[in-house]
Amino acid sequence: MELLLSQWFLALVIIATISSFYFVCHAKDRSRKRNDEMKKLPPHADGGWPFIGHLFQLTGPEPLHITLSKMADKYGPIFMVRLGTRHGLVVNSWEAAKECYRINDVAFGNRPRTAAMGLMGYDFAMFGFSNYGYYWREMRKISVVRLLSNRKVSALGESRQLQVKALMRTINNMAAEKATVDMKKMFGDLTLSLMIKTVAGDVEAEMDSRLREKWRRSVRDFFKMMTVFTISDAIPSLKWIDKFGRMHGAFHKTGRDFDEMLQGWLVEHKKTTRTDNDDRKEEDDFMTEMLSEADGVAQEFPLYDADTINKATCLTMMVGGTETTAATLTWALTLLLNNRHTLKRAQDELDIHVGRERPVKESDLEKLVYIRAVIKETMRVQPPIPVNPREAREDCVVAGYHIPAGTRLFVNTWKIQRDSRVWIDPLEFRPERFLTSHMEVDVQGLHFELLPFGGGRRVCPAIPFALHAAELVLATFLQGFSIDTPLGKPVDMTVGFGTTNMKVAPLEVCLKPRLSPQHYE
Numbered sequence: 001m002e003l004l005l006s007q008w009f010l011a012l013v014i015i016a017t018i019s020s021f022y023f024v025c026h027a028k029d030r031s032r033k034r035n036d037e038m039k040k041l042p043p044h045a046d047g048g049w050p051f052i053g054h055l056f057q058l059t060g061p062e063p064l065h066i067t068l069s070k071m072a073d074k075y076g077p078i079f080m081v082r083l084g085t086r087h088g089l090v091v092n093s094w095e096a097a098k099e100c101y102r103i104n105d106v107a108f109g110n111r112p113r114t115a116a117m118g119l120m121g122y123d124f125a126m127f128g129f130s131n132y133g134y135y136w137r138e139m140r141k142i143s144v145v146r147l148l149s150n151r152k153v154s155a156l157g158e159s160r161q162l163q164v165k166a167l168m169r170t171i172n173n174m175a176a177e178k179a180t181v182d183m184k185k186m187f188g189d190l191t192l193s194l195m196i197k198t199v200a201g202d203v204e205a206e207m208d209s210r211l212r213e214k215w216r217r218s219v220r221d222f223f224k225m226m227t228v229f230t231i232s233d234a235i236p237s238l239k240w241i242d243k244f245g246r247m248h249g250a251f252h253k254t255g256r257d258f259d260e261m262l263q264g265w266l267v268e269h270k271k272t273t274r275t276d277n278d279d280r281k282e283e284d285d286f287m288t289e290m291l292s293e294a295d296g297v298a299q300e301f302p303l304y305d306a307d308t309i310n311k312a313t314c315l316t317m318m319v320g321g322t323e324t325t326a327a328t329l330t331w332a333l334t335l336l337l338n339n340r341h342t343l344k345r346a347q348d349e350l351d352i353h354v355g356r357e358r359p360v361k362e363s364d365l366e367k368l369v370y371i372r373a374v375i376k377e378t379m380r381v382q383p384p385i386p387v388n389p390r391e392a393r394e395d396c397v398v399a400g401y402h403i404p405a406g407t408r409l410f411v412n413t414w415k416i417q418r419d420s421r422v423w424i425d426p427l428e429f430r431p432e433r434f435l436t437s438h439m440e441v442d443v444q445g446l447h448f449e450l451l452p453f454g455g456g457r458r459v460c461p462a463i464p465f466a467l468h469a470a471e472l473v474l475a476t477f478l479q480g481f482s483i484d485t486p487l488g489k490p491v492d493m494t495v496g497f498g499t500t501n502m503k504v505a506p507l508e509v510c511l512k513p514r515l516s517p518q519h520y521e
Contacts, residue, residue, distance in 0.1 A: 039402040040400065041080065041402055041403075042401040043075055043076065043080065044082070045071055045080065051235070052084055053082025053084055053234070054088075055083055055229055057071075057081075058083075061497055063495050063496070063497050063501070064497070065386035065387050065415065066414075068090050068092070068412045069092070069412060069414065071090065072090065072092040077092045077399075078090070078092065078399050080407075083229070083234055084233070084235045085234065085237075086406065086407070087404070087406075088407065088408040088409070088410055089392075089403055089407050089408070089409050090412060091398070091411045092415040093416060093419070094419065094422065094448040094449040094451075097451060098448040099399060100390070100409060100456070101448065101451075101455035101456035101459075102455075102456065104396040104403075105456035105457050106132065106393070107392055107393055107395075107403075108390040108393070108396070108409050109390070109458065111129050111130065111131065111389065111390065111391060112389050114230075114233050115230045115239075116226055116227075116228050116247075116251050117129045119248070119251035119254075119255050120222060120254050120258070121255070121312065122259075122304070122311065122315070123304075125304045125308050126312045126315055126316045127312075129316075131393075132457070132458070134300075135303075142293050142313070143313060144461050146286060146289040147198070147286045147289070148464065149464075153464050153465050156198060159197060160362070160472060161362060161472070163190065163193055164190070165359065165476075167186065167190045167473075167476075168359075168476060168480050170186070171186060171477075172480070172481075172511075175511040179486075179510065180509060180510055181508070181509055182507060182508055183329075183333055183477075183507045183509055184503060184505075184507040185506065187325075187330050187333075187473070188323075189216070190326075190473060191325045192215060192216055192326075194321070194469060197285070198285065198321075199285060199314050200265045200269070200285055200286070201288070214257060215261065218254055219318070219319055220323070221250070222258075222319050223499045224498045224499075225247070225250060225254065226498075227497075227498060258315055262314060265287060266287065266310060266311060269288060286313075286314060286317055287310065290310040290313060291310065317462075320460070320462060321465065321466065321469075323384075323502070324384035324466065324500060325384075325466055325469055327384045327500050327501055328378055328382075328384050328470050329473055331378050331381070331501075331503065332374055332375060333474070333483070333509070334491045334507060335381065335429045337484075337485055337491050338490050339429050342429065345370055345431075346370055346371055346374055347514075350368065350371075350475060350479045353367045353368060356514060356516075357516075359476060359479065359480075359515070359519055360475045360476045360479050362472055364475070365468070365471050365472065365475065368471065368475055370435070371471055371474060371478075372434075372471060373433075374431045375471055376434045376442075376443060376450075377429060377430060379443060379450075380417045380423070380450055381418075381427075382414075382501055383413045383414055383452040384501055385500065385501065386412070386413055386501045387412055388413055388454045389411075390411070390458070391409065392409065413452065413454075414501070416448075416451060417450060417451070419449065422449045423438075424437070444459070444463060453466075479515070480513065480514055480515055482512040482514055483509050483511060484509065484510045485510065486508060486510060491507065
């Protein structure tokens with residue numbers, strides 16, 4: 001009886017809270033309408049629900065970039081949606097994106113602080129999800145110098161080549177035993193191994209199959225749950241209700257799984273690694289580099305201790321370089337198989353500049369201009385992160401509209417990169433465009449019609465690392481195998497919901513070796 005009464009009491013409290021919120025929202029709406037008369041705001045999308053606004057439309061099952069693109073066809077290149085008590089600005093044109101990333105770069109310097117990222121990302125110690133400020137700048141600088149600089153990327157080249165060679169051996173053995181090989185899984189396994197090796201050294205050699213699968217599952221869960229909105233994300237005053245929800249527990253579990261593994265690696269690194277700066281080597285893994293940096297950062301920013309800073313920054317590198325690179329490689333092969341003339345041209349280029357007497361080396365990549373164009377066109381047609389979120393730190397103006405502080409920004413990269421004003425036949429996969437009409441357009445965030453890595457101060461710092469890895473893996477794979485689909489059918493292009501633009505179905509292919517047997521040993 002007492003339990004029943006307590007449940008009714010909780011229900012009454014919730015009803016009272018929601019009712020209060022309803023009247024507050026109406027008051028705010030009336031206030032907003034008065035303000036609209038004084039300040040020109042972007043057009044607001046229709047169809048929002050009471051209390052939650054458009055959240056029901058933006059949380060699946062249809063991918064977010066598809067939903068926002070359909071809304072853009074109705075409301076135009078820039079419009080507003082309601083996210084509970086918050087508002088979101090949706091940008092679908094390169095001109096508006098340029099204003100956000102260049103003119104208003106500092107104004108849009110924050111990331112949305114969601115319950116998911118707070119619980120999975122060490123209370124925003126992961127600098128990729130922390131707000132713009134001193135801590136973010138310091139951690140980004142350390143990450144670029146210690147892992148993502150051109151010098152460091154070059155120093156890690158031999159390690160990458162060895163891991164790619166191991167992948168080729170594994171794929172060749174599987175192709176000899178099975179009719180088809182799932183390259184979506186193989187690319188995912190490889191990119192995870194590359195990032196574990198880069199971030200934490202040889203720890204994967206001590207991981208059994210159960211731990212490897214746990215890492216893979218945790219990374220997949222992380223990207224799926226990044227875009228999940230809880231009640232508190234929409235209505236901060238109802239944060240206490242999150243504790244009763246299923247997702248709150250799922251966020252906690254994913255965060256604990258990551259921390260358990262990272263803590264084990266960190267303990268082992270402390271046992272075996274000296275932190276003297278004079279002992280640093282270019283091939284040192286990132287966790288080793290961070291041992292000599294984290295103490296100083298913790299003293300300057302006491303909100304986090306040194307171990308938390310180390311683990312959070314390593315996790316940023318891990319999740320940032322795993323799923324996105326795997327998605328790019330999966331889409332590249334999918335698009336090549338659905339456009340066989342481009343597959344033939346890519347393999348012809350490899351035969352001309354590398355041949356079949358030796359495997360591809362990183363030094364060959366500079367000559368493989370068509371392979372590079374394939375990667376760029378893949379990122380245009382299927383960007384790994386199709387919607388880039390930010391949040392306004394202060395009032396600003398975009399496309400002549402007033403944007404209040406606290407507004408969440410959604411730059412719809414997927415829509416921007418399919419703009420027929422910029423790209424001829426934008427829905428077609430044409431790597432040749434980056435060797436002719438768009439030869440000067442790159443992915444560094446300075447050409448706003450092509451933004452797979454974002455733009456402005458918060459552009460992805462791992463661009464050289466990601467491009468090197470993707471080009472090397474794709475070139476090595478295409479050189480090593482003749483590739484076909486079962487029965488020669490086109491590959492399914494269905495996309496799943498989540499932060500990463502990942503193909504839903506496995507990528508099953510039939511493979512035959514193109515090189516001599518010793519190259520797979």
